[in-house]
Amino acid sequence: MARGEEEVSQNERKLPLGDSPELRAALAEANVPTLLMSYVHLTHDAAMLDAFQNYIRPPYSMPPTEIPGECIEDLRAKLLEALTVPGIAKATPPSDELMRRMMAVGVGEEVADEFVPLLYDQIGLKLPLPRNEIAGRQTPPxxxxxxxxxxxxxxxxxxxxxxxxxxxxxxxxxxxxxxxxxxxxxxxxxxxxxxxxxxxxxxxxxxxxxxxxxxxxxxxxxxxxxxxxxxxxxxxxxxxxxxxxxxxxxxxxxxxxxxxxxxxxxxxxxxxxxxxxxxxxxWKFPDIPGLEDFQGPMMHTATWDPSIDLKGKRVAVIGTGASAAQLVPAIADEVGQLTVFMRSRHWVIYNPEIMDDVTDGVKYALRHIPFYREWFRFRVYWFAADGLFANVLVDPNWPKDSPSVSAVNDGVRQYALAHLNHKFADRPDLLAQLTPDYPIFCKRIILDGGWFDALKKDNVALETDRIERFVPNGIRMADGRELEYDVIICATGFDxxxxxxxxxxxxxxxxxxxxxxxxxxxxxxxxxxxxxxxxxxxxxxxxxxxxxxxxxxxxxxxxxxxxxxxxxxxxxxxxxxxxxxxxxxxxxxxxxxxxxxxxxxxxxxxxxxxxxxxxxxxxxxxxxxxxxxxxxxxxxxxxxxxx
Missing domain, CATH: 3.50.50.60 (FAD/NAD(P)-binding domain)
Structure with missing residues (x-):
């Protein structure tokens, strides 16, 4: 069978695996819906989908559901057996019908037929035949x-x-x-x-x-x-x-x-x-007069100079987009005093995974459990890609004066607001400064990987007034204040x-x-x-x-x-x-x-x-x-x- 017509994977299909502490740790730590997909892919046991389909839901779905412990332990035991005992894993791939049902159960919602060719391609389960192996294709001169x-x-x-x-x-x-x-x-x-x-x-x-x-x-x-x-x-x-x-x-x-x-x-x-x-x-510097006047080091995040020592220094960061939200938490504990200059507000989403390390057990699953890698990518793709599209589509019947553009968009706005209110419950000054007045998804969303916590530190200040110009010893504000800095960092994006x-x-x-x-x-x-x-x-x-x-x-x-x-x-x-x-x-x-x-x-x-x-x-x-x-x-x- 030609390579493009058969099911392929970048995992090496070496079964059976030895029953080892590493494998058992992987089964204990790995994502349960992805383990389910690996098991059904290997065994074609559709009955296991029936056992899980009422418990797997998209993230943030309400009311939340929890997979019963006995279902999880049964899955782990059966997958362990399929991985370690010869003859249980099937030699042929699942049918397209079974694959489509697996996709739907795996993410807890319908996966329309139009997505299936893309998913086969993007999750690496059916890689296209290399062009130089296509029969009858003309070779380039x-x-x-x-x-x-x-x-x-x-x-x-x-x-x-x-x-x-x-x-x-x-x-x-x-x-x-x-x-x-x-x-x-x-x-x-x-x-x-x-x-x-x-x-x-x-x-x-x-x-x-x-x-x-x-x-x-x-x-x-x-x-x-x-x-x-x-x-x-x-x-x-x-x-x-x-x-x-x-x-x-x-x-x-x-x-x-x-x-x-x-x-x-x-x-x-x-x-x-x-x-x-x-x-x-x-990359571009801000359109602020006096760029050449400042006598200290000034750099853009895209042209970072690691030789510049920030320890104990008075540092200004201009910008509050994605680069600033990553930079500020990374340097806040090192500098002496840090001022963040904000021109416009950004919506911030809390993602609990953003700071998490991938455990050794999960890495083992990705490396060695057949099809785990591809099905994990499928799950990540589904919830990070077109599942978000409804947020950017305007509902023509939604109130025009609303701070959102649809019911779905408003739901995500409420989620972001809840995180904002929680983080700054004790800082109403920052809460007022940071709350956007436009619908979420209008522009790039910031992921909170320590950004909000950094803004609350004693040595960090948020400045929202307008900058008039750079001066030799720092920044002059439109209200006449002159703020002194040792280093100025421009997190001002790209042209x-x-x-x-x-x-x-x-x-x-x-x-x-x-x-x-x-x-x-x-x-x-x-x-x-x-x-x-x-x-x-x-x-x-x-x-x-x-x-x-x-x-x-x-x-x-x-x-x-x-x-x-x-x-x-x-x-x-x-x-x-x-x-x-x-x-x-x-x-x-x-x-x-x-x-x-x-x-x-x-x-x-x-x-x-x-x-x-x-x-x-x-x-x-x-x-x-x-x-x-x-x-x-x-x-x-x-x-x-x-x-």
Whole structure:
């Protein structure tokens, strides 16, 4: 049977396992619904689903339920037997019908049929057949060259899949190592909002995470492992930056100007370009006068200087977004006095797992219990992704003057408020300062990994008045106060709307993408392609970001799949260029604009980096992840011009 047609897993299926203290500890510590999935997957014992289906519910469901202890012990005993006694585990995979029932019972709610192909793909249970093994697929010509910009999460995925598909490619990376944002961001406390066991490639699921939400170093180590395993560095040119792309119409090639570490330039020719330089590597300082006046160290979180000693110092942190919420708890006990300057309030969600370590028993289960790794990823995906979509969809019948946009959205708002009120019951001053006046999910939510506790420390102050300017010894406020600091840290985010950065892109007929997009108004077709720019592919492009949920890794994978589908069609037809038609581009953007009217990000009080200076939501994908995954299986050829 071909690899893509059979059930595969990244666990090694070595059964039986020996009955050991490590295995018994794993059964005692591992997630019970995931153990249930592993057991049924191995044995096809559907009766065990009947025993559990009335007790497994989604998180925060009311009233809460508890799985009876006798059911749990029965499951552990039967799974132990299936793992250690030969002949109990089935040699064949469960039927699709049983798999769908397992999915529904495993998360305590219906899993619609439309999700099943995505779930098989993203949880690693049915990996697609590698392109170079597809019968009848035309092999790319040896002289067909692809250039990838960036060796971060998306660029590395591009390299893996291009190589798998038989394309000759080169990746241009401005840094001396892979990792992108996880190479660059090294400030204390840096981490990932997305749960560890989902924030990875579906084809390279790791059991080695040390926490349920990865620290920045964990994420970088994962990407280093990927680069090593897939031998990606041999195709990467480090310490090199792409400065200009110019399409040569006569040759149907992109002429790519790169700047080397010594400042010299070189022009590389490529049939296609994949821009994977990402939106979160163009960090920005605050728009406050006097940046050059301050005489002490000033740094951005994205350019952290570990040589600067913070111990006992007077430190100012400007910003209260995700970076500040990670940084402040990490340095609060080290500094002498810390002031956090807040321009806008953020909703904060308490997730009890964010500070938890993954125990040795759970790691054993992930490494050795067949199918546990995949089913655990399924569960994490389900509750961190499209299950949250209802929160960002505006109910047209919901009261317009409400601080929420739907019943579901209001429920999450009440959950966040309860945590806020609990944390600051003894600090009404901070409670008033920190309570947002806009619906939750309007902009990025902060996960509380010690943020609220840090703001209550005796040596930490929250400042909400306006900054007038930087001065040599610190900060002057609009009310005339001058506050003295030894170090100023700017946790002020990135210039996301400027999706080109400093890159110059010229397409057909001398078209200039910067002229078309302006400073902050990028548009595309499906977040990937552009009319007038043949064989030029975006990743994390306009209106493709999963701003309702976790899932950038999923978006990266599905965009790379779509791009290679476009290239394969080009090769199959013996054509030289592919680009969307102007009509398809306009129709898609019109659809997005209309849909955005019903999304929370267009709310009058939604001021976030998802919107540009004119208020247009340029970043967010206004549908579910499953919709984007489905739309990017292959191009709608009627929407494309192929020459």
């Amino acid at each position: 040896a002289d067909f060259k692809v250039l990838v910009i960036g060796a971060g999460l998306t660029g590395l995925c591009a390299g893996i899949k291009l190589a798998e598909a038989g394309y000759d490619y080169v990746t241009i990376e401005k840094n001396p190592e892979v990792g992108g944002t996880w190479y660059e961001n090294r400030y204390p406390g840096v981490g990932v909002d997305t749960p560890s066991h989902f924030y990875s490639y579906s084809f390279e699921i790791s059991p080695e995470w040390s926490t349920y939400h990865p620290h920045g170093e964990d994420m970088q180590n994962y990407l280093l492992h990927v680069a090593d395993k897939y031998e990606l560095r041999r195709n990467i040119r480090f310490n090199t930056m792409v400065t200009k792309l110019a399409f040569d119409e006569a040759a149907s090639l992109w002429r790519v100007t790169v700047r080397k570490a010594d400042g010299s330039e070189e022009v590389i020719s490529a049939n296609a370009v994949i821009n994977a330089h990402g939106p979160v590597n163009r 996301v709307a400027n999706m080109l950065g400093k890159l110059e892109v010229r397409g057909r007929d001398g078209r200039n993408l910067r002229d078309e997009w302006g400073a902050d108004d990028p548009r595309s077709y499906l977040g990937v392609t552009l009319p007038g720019y043949p064989n030029y592919f975006l990743t994390v492009g306009p209106n493709s970001a999963p701003n309702h949920a976790a899932g950038q890794n999923l978006i990266s994978e599905t965009q790379i799949n779509y791009i290679i589908e476009c290239l394969d069609h080009l090769v199959e037809k013996g054509a030289r260029t592919i680009e969307p038609t102007q009509g398809a581009f306009e129709a898609w953007n019109g659809q997005i604009e209309e849909r955005m009217k019903s999304m929370i990000w267009a709310h009058p009080k939604a001021q976030s980096y998802y919107r540009n200076s004119k208020g247009r939501v340029f970043l967010s994908w206004p549908y579910r992840l499953v919709d984007y995954w489905t739309a990017t299986r292959k191009p709608e050829l009627a929407d494309y011009r192929v020459d």
